[in-house]
Every structure is written in C-alpha cells, then in structure tokens.
Amino acid sequence: MDTFDLLATIIKVVIVFVTILVTIIILGLAERRVSGFMQYRLGPNRVGPWGLLQTVADGIKFLFKEDIIPDNVNRPIYLLAPVITMIPAFMTFAVIPFGVPLEIAGHTVKLQVADINIGLLYILALTSVGVYGLVLAGWSAGSKYPLLGGLRSSAQLISYELAMGLAIVGVIMVSGGLTFNEIITHQQATSWNFWKQPLAALVFLVAMFAETNRLPFDLTEAEQELVGGYHTEYSSFKFLMFYMSEYANVITASGFMVCLFFGGWDMPFIDEKALGHWGVVLSVLAFVSKVGFFLFLYIWVRWTFPRFRYDQLMRLGWKVLLPLGLVNIFAVGLWMALRA
Amino acid sequence: MATVLRTYEPRFWDRFYIPALLQGLFITLGRIFKRKDTIQYPESKHVPPEGYRGLHRLNRHEDGRIKCVACEMCATACPAQCISIESSPAPWEEGEERYPVKFEIDLLRCIYCGFCEIACPKDAIDLTEIYDFSDYTRDSLVIDEDGLLKVGDITQTGNVYQRHNRGEKVELPLAR
Amino acid sequence: MTTILFYLFSALLLGAALFVVLNRNPIYSVVGLVFAFMNLAAMYFLLEAYFIGVLQVLVYAGAIMVLFLFVVMLLNVQPDRPHPGLIHPDRWWFGIMALIFVSLFLLLIGQGVRALLTSPAEDAAGMGSVADVGEALFTSFLLPFEIASLLLTVALIGTVFLAKKKV
Numbered sequence: 169m170d171t172f173d174l175l176a177t178i179i180k181v182v183i184v185f186v187t188i189l190v191t192i193i194i195l196g197l198a199e200r201r202v203s204g205f206m207q208y209r210l211g212p213n214r215v216g217p218w219g220l221l222q223t224v225a226d227g228i229k230f231l232f233k234e235d236i237i238p239d240n241v242n243r244p245i246y247l248l249a250p251v252i253t254m255i256p257a258f259m260t261f262a263v264i265p266f267g268v269p270l271e272i273a274g275h276t277v278k279l280q281v282a283d284i285n286i287g288l289l290y291i292l293a294l295t296s297v298g299v300y301g302l303v304l305a306g307w308s309a310g311s312k313y314p315l316l317g318g319l320r321s322s323a324q325l326i327s328y329e330l331a332m333g334l335a336i337v338g339v340i341m342v343s344g345g346l347t348f349n350e351i352i353t354h355q356q357a358t359s360w361n362f363w364k365q366p367l368a369a370l371v372f373l374v375a376m377f378a379e380t381n382r383l384p385f386d387l388t389e390a391e392q393e394l395v396g397g398y399h400t401e402y403s404s405f406k407f408l409m410f411y412m413s414e415y416a417n418v419i420t421a422s423g424f425m426v427c428l429f430f431g432g433w434d435m436p437f438i439d440e441k442a443l444g445h446w447g448v449v450l451s452v453l454a455f456v457s458k459v460g461f462f463l464f465l466y467i468w469v470r471w472t473f474p475r476f477r478y479d480q481l482m483r484l485g486w487k488v489l490l491p492l493g494l495v496n497i498f499a500v501g502l503w504m505a506l507r508a
Numbered sequence: 509m510a511t512v513l514r515t516y517e518p519r520f521w522d523r524f525y526i527p528a529l530l531q532g533l534f535i536t537l538g539r540i541f542k543r544k545d546t547i548q549y550p551e552s553k554h555v556p557p558e559g560y561r562g563l564h565r566l567n568r569h570e571d572g573r574i575k576c577v578a579c580e581m582c583a584t585a586c587p588a589q590c591i592s593i594e595s596s597p598a599p600w601e602e603g604e605e606r607y608p609v610k611f612e613i614d615l616l617r618c619i620y621c622g623f624c625e626i627a628c629p630k631d632a633i634d635l636t637e638i639y640d641f642s643d644y645t646r647d648s649l650v651i652d653e654d655g656l657l658k659v660g661d662i663t664q665t666g667n668v669y670q671r672h673n674r675g676e677k678v679e680l681p682l683a684r
Numbered sequence: 685m686t687t688i689l690f691y692l693f694s695a696l697l698l699g700a701a702l703f704v705v706l707n708r709n710p711i712y713s714v715v716g717l718v719f720a721f722m723n724l725a726a727m728y729f730l731l732e733a734y735f736i737g738v739l740q741v742l743v744y745a746g747a748i749m750v751l752f753l754f755v756v757m758l759l760n761v762q763p764d765r766p767h768p769g770l771i772h773p774d775r776w777w778f779g780i781m782a783l784i785f786v787s788l789f790l791l792l793i794g795q796g797v798r799a800l801l802t803s804p805a806e807d808a809a810g811m812g813s814v815a816d817v818g819e820a821l822f823t824s825f826l827l828p829f830e831i832a833s834l835l836l837t838v839a840l841i842g843t844v845f846l847a848k849k850k851v
Contacts, residue, residue, distance in 0.1 A: 204546075209545070285814075293738045293742040296742055307711065322753065468533060
C-alpha cells in the first residue's frame with residue numbers, strides 16, 4: 169500500500185464518517201418534521217432555516233444535561249453498553265460502495281472504505297455483535313423495563329437475522345460473489361435484483377426494519393409498555409450514543425438494501441463508467457437518492473403502522489418470513505438449474 | 509334492541525396484507541401535502557371562541573369615568589377571593605357617588621369562573637378573550653386598577669387576537 | 685507486524701478465557717467469552733481465513749452467545765459464592781478431572797510442538813475463502829457434513845417436541 173492509497177483511504181474514512189454524522193442530524197430533524205406533516209402539523213421549524221439546526225441544538229442539550237447513573241446499575245457493563253452499540257453501528261458502512269471507481273492521476277480510487285471479499289458477511293457479523301449493546305444495556309440498568317427490552321431485542325434480532333440471511337442467499341446465488349462490487353456489477357449487467365427476486369426484497373425489507381429496531385418492530389423500546397426499553401436508565405451523552413447508533417444502523421441498512429436489490433450506485437439506462445468524472449458524480453447521486461428514499465421509507469412506515477405484539481412478531485419472523493426466504497432460495501436454485 | 513355484531517372475515521387476498529399496508533402508506537403520504545393545522549404562535553395566535561373567559565377588564569363610561577362603583581358584589585361572589593377593593597367617595601360631582609381607589613385581582617388565585625361578571629350590577633367588570641399573559645414573579649401577576657382599565661381600552665375595539673392576526677400591532681398588558 | 689498482532693490477540697484471548705473461567709458473575713463470564721471469540725476471529729483473520737473468521741463472529745459471538753446471555757439473564761443467576769474448602773476428601777473427582785485436563789493439555793502442546801518441528805507452515809493463500817470451504821464441505825467432507833445436518837435436524841425436532849405440550 170503506497171502513500172496515495174493510504175491517503176485516499178483516510179480521506180474516504182473521514183468523508184464517510186462525516187457524511188453519516190450529517191445524515192444522522194438531517195434524519196433526526198426529518199423524522200420529526202415528516203411525522204408532523206403526516207399529522208397535519210409543521211414540526212420543529214424555528215431553529216435555523218426550516219429548523220435545520222434543531223438536531224444540533226438537541227445534541228448540545230444532550231451534552232450539557234446531567235449525566236445520571238442510577239444506584240443499582242452494574243457499573244462496568246452499564247458504561248460499556250453504549251460503546252458496544254455505537255462502534256459496530258459506525259463500522260458497518262465501511263464495506264458499502266457508494267459510487268463507481270474514481271480515476272485520479274493514474275490511480276483508481278474505489279468509492280468504498282474497505283473492499284473485503286466477504287463484505288456481506290461482514291455487515292451481518294457486525295450487526296449481530298451490535299445486539300450485545302442493547303441486551304447488556306437492558307440487563308445492567310438493574311430495572312425491570314430495560315431488562316424486558318433487552319430480552320426482547322435479543323430474541324427478536326436473532327429471529328430476524330435468519331430471515332435476513334435467507335433473503336441475502338438468493339442474491340448471492342445469482343451474482344456468485346460475496347462482495348458488493350460483484351453484486352452491483354451483476355445487477356448492472358442484467359437487471360436489478362428487485363425485479364428478479366421481489367420476494368427476497370420484501371423479506372429483506374421487513375427483516376431490515378426488525379433488525380434496526382424501528383417501528384413497527386420497536387418492541388425493545390415500546391415506550392407505552394416499557395417506558396423506553398433498554399435505554400430507559402440512560403441519560404445525557406450515553407443516551408445520545410444509543411440514539412446516534414440507531415440512526416447509523418438505519419442508514420447502513422438502507423445502503424445495504426440499495427446495494428442488494430436496487431443496483432447500488434447503478435443509474436438505469438446510463439453507463440457510468442463511460443462518462444468519466446461525471447459518471448462518478450452521477451453514480452454517487454444515484455446511490456444517495458436511493459438511500460434517501462429508503463431513509464424516508466423508514467420514517468414513512470414509522471408514522472403509518474402500529475407496533476406488533478410480541479407473539480405476532482415471532483410468528484411473522486418464524487412462520488412467514490423464514491418459509492418465504494426458503495421458498496425464494498428454492499425458486500432461484502430451480503431457475504438457475506433450468507437455465508444451466 | 510338486538511345488536512348485530514359484524515365480524516371481519518378476511519378474504520384470501522386480504523391475508524397477504526400488502527394491499528392494505530400500501531393503502532395505509534398512501535394515506536399518510538397524502539397527508540404530507542395537505543394544509544397544516546398548526547398555528548405558529550407568536551406570529552399568529554389562536555382566536556378563542558365568543559364567551560371565552562380570560563383576563564379581566566374594567567369598563568369606562570363614554571366620558572372616561574370608571575363604571576365601577578366599588579360595591580364589592582364581585583369580591584363577595586368570588587369563590588377564590590382574589591379581588592380586593594378599596595372604596596372611596598367619588599371626586600366627580602354628578603354620576604356615581606363612590607369609586608374604587610384600589611382594585612386588585614390576583615391572577616394566580618383567580619379561577620376564571622366569571623362569577624364577578626355576573627354579579628356586577630353596573631357591567632363594570634368583564635372577562636376578556638386574552639389568554640397569553642405570563643410573567644416570572646407572583647407579584648407582577650397581581651393586576652391593579654390601571655392595568656384592568658388598560659385591558660378594557662385595548663379590548664373595546666374588537667377581538668385582540670383577530671387584530672393581531674391581521675397584522676395590527678396590539679400591545680398586550682403583562683404579555684412578554 | 686503480523687507476529688506482533690498474533691501475540692497481542694493471543695494474550696487478549698488467553699486473558700479473556702481466564703476471565704471467563706475465574707469470574708464468579710455469569711454475565712461477566714459471557715461477556716468475556718464473547719470477547720475471547722472476537723480475538724479468535726482476529727486470529728483467523730491473521731491467517732487470512734476471512735470466511736471462517738467472520739463466521740466465528742456471526743455464529744458464535746453473534747448468535748450463540750446472545751442465547752447464552754439470554755438464558756443467563758432470564759434465569760437471573762446470582763454470582764457464585766466462594767466455596768469453603770476447595771480440597772476435601774469428598775471431592776476426589778476434582779483430582780481425576782484435573783488429571784484429565786492436564787493430560788489433554790499436554791497432548792495439545794505436544795501436537796503443536798510436533799507440528800512446528802516437522803512441517804513448516806504451509807502457504808495459506810486462497811485457503812478459507814467461501815468457495816474453498818464450500819467445495820471442501822460438499823466433496824471431501826460430504827458425509828460428516830450431512831451427518832452434522834441430520835444431527836441438527838434431530839435436535840431441532842427434539843426441541844420442538846420438548847417445548848410443545850401438545851404435538
């Protein structure tokens with residue numbers, strides 16, 4: 169690895185990290201404004217133009233709030249849990265490509281922080297580690313509501329990880345590779361996986377909502393039943409860490425969905441690689457707008473559907489999504505066998 | 509009377525839930541583009557309905573004399589005992605013989621029942637539509653005679669909030 | 685570089701493993717075990733067996749240990765109190781256990797030393813990739829693979845049978 173590559177990687181890491189942080193800020197505002205619009209309200213619009221600085225103000229408020237640590241918490245784990253949640257949440261985006269490779273001064277820069285040959289599994293592994301943050305936060309708080317939230321999250325995430333994995337298997341089968349670049353190139357060469365495997369896309373979409381603990385699957389927080397779920401006893405900056413990792417997970421899940429089923433940075437009917445630098449800009453724009461749609465979908469769904477009951481959640485995961493995922497794998501396998 | 513219970517029987521296609529879910533999504537999407545009910549408070553204010561019982565006022569005769577004769581009917585009727593009046597012989601020659609030298613209402617004690625308005629034989633005290641008066645100290649929320657008369661002057665020429673929303677500059681007493 | 689990392693992760697792995705065994709609070713032990721698995725995954729990464737490494741995190745650290753944690757939390761196991769007198773004539777099986785453990789340990793070390801002495805480490809390039817693992821599973825190790833899946837199916841059916849009151 170020469171100096172150029174090293175420098176390029178550092179710049180990419182900084183850009184991706186800052187972009188995620190900025191997106192979290194925008195998402196925090198968008199959540200509240202879109203929810204307002206859907207309820208005939210306006211939402212926060214006072215701080216800055218269109219309320220753009222509202223989330224910044226909220227962040228400052230979090231930083232200056234009193235940091236309360238209740239008496240009967242298990243201190244080491246209580247302090248560790250937000251960190252365990254946050255680190256994987258910010259690490260996962262590293263393998264998601266957000267544009268066609270850029271040619272600068274004879275070097276090719278991949279618009280992706282790390283192109284590892286098992287990119288898909290990397291995301292799955294890290295999200296499965298992120299569960300510990302929620303579970304340990306729930307347990308260490310020493311209070312019954314967080315404990316219930318933590319227990320729910322562990323069972324829920326494991327159940328839906330299976331359905332998610334099965335949905336991904338179909339994609340891996342047709343594209344024949346575990347890296348995002350192979351998957352996207354394959355989709356560019358043929359057509360988006362969404363058109364070929366709508367069933368898998370649907371299963372993945374539902375599992376994605378469950379994995380990020382968002383409504384209608386936010387049983388781990390369920391404020392009506394569990395006060396605030398696993399982060400009930402957290403305040404100030406530690407709460408902010410949970411909040412930020414939830415949104416970081418939402419962003420990564422949207423990017424994951426876009427790469428798997430909607431062609432990643434692929435702009436339909438246009439050959440980005442032939443257009444030079446403009447192609448790069450176009451591909452990044454395509455990726456950003458697709459991810460933006462899914463971020464909106466997250467908010468849209470949140471303010472439309474009510475929360476599932478716990479048994480309904482489990483039934484959906486195990487009796488509907490899991491068989492559907494298997495059906496999809498079988499259908500894809502049959503199709504490939506017949507074509508071969 | 510017999511009640512007919514209609515049970516919901518989902519048909520085959522309903523069991524996929526997808527059409528119903530999409531229907532729900534489009535309802536909320538449509539709402540984004542509809543008119544919002546939000547009243548952006550300091551710029552535009554809610555206009556309370558007729559008969560709203562807010563801040564009190566004291567009325568004047570056409571020549572500017574106070575209508576109140578300090579009979580203390582309102583103070584007697586007041587269930588919260590928030591009105592305190594000091595009566596004195598009137599300085600003017602004709603008209604009422606007495607007038608209040610001190611007329612104070614503790615706005616924090618008042619329950620805004622409007623009994624004072626009903627009790628008054630001279631139509632001197634009214635409850636107005638003004639609702640947004642607030643302050644930082646208890647003392648400043650005891651309104652005196654001058655203040656009450658000022659409220660009367662402001663509210664004579666039509667609803668304060670309607671005028672505010674039309675863009676007219678209305679100086680409210682106590683409002684910050 | 686790789687050697688330094690190897691020693692770092694080995695030290696962390698052994699430390700975490702000791703933490704698991706010696707700790708009296710079961711929750712701490714589970715967390716320590718997860719950390720140990722992470723370090724094990726890092727060792728696989730150092731050997732360029734990325735697939736195995738990720739599977740280690742995904743399956744062991746991500747899924748199985750969450751269930752461990754779930755059970756420990758659900759049962760609300762209290763931290764163990766220290767035993768009075770660990771060595772006692774009634775606990776003769778401790779001696780047998782220790783003997784078995786030590787002999788297994790010596791066997792492992794002996795194997796490792798012999799491997800080091802006889803053959804130098806083979807070139808691991810291309811080893812442990814998804815395709816390699818898949819091919820090995822479905823050709824040379826087909827029978828063990830199928831037996832394992834059969835075993836899992838039996839366990840699955842058994843679990844359902846035990847969990848359901850009426851079948």
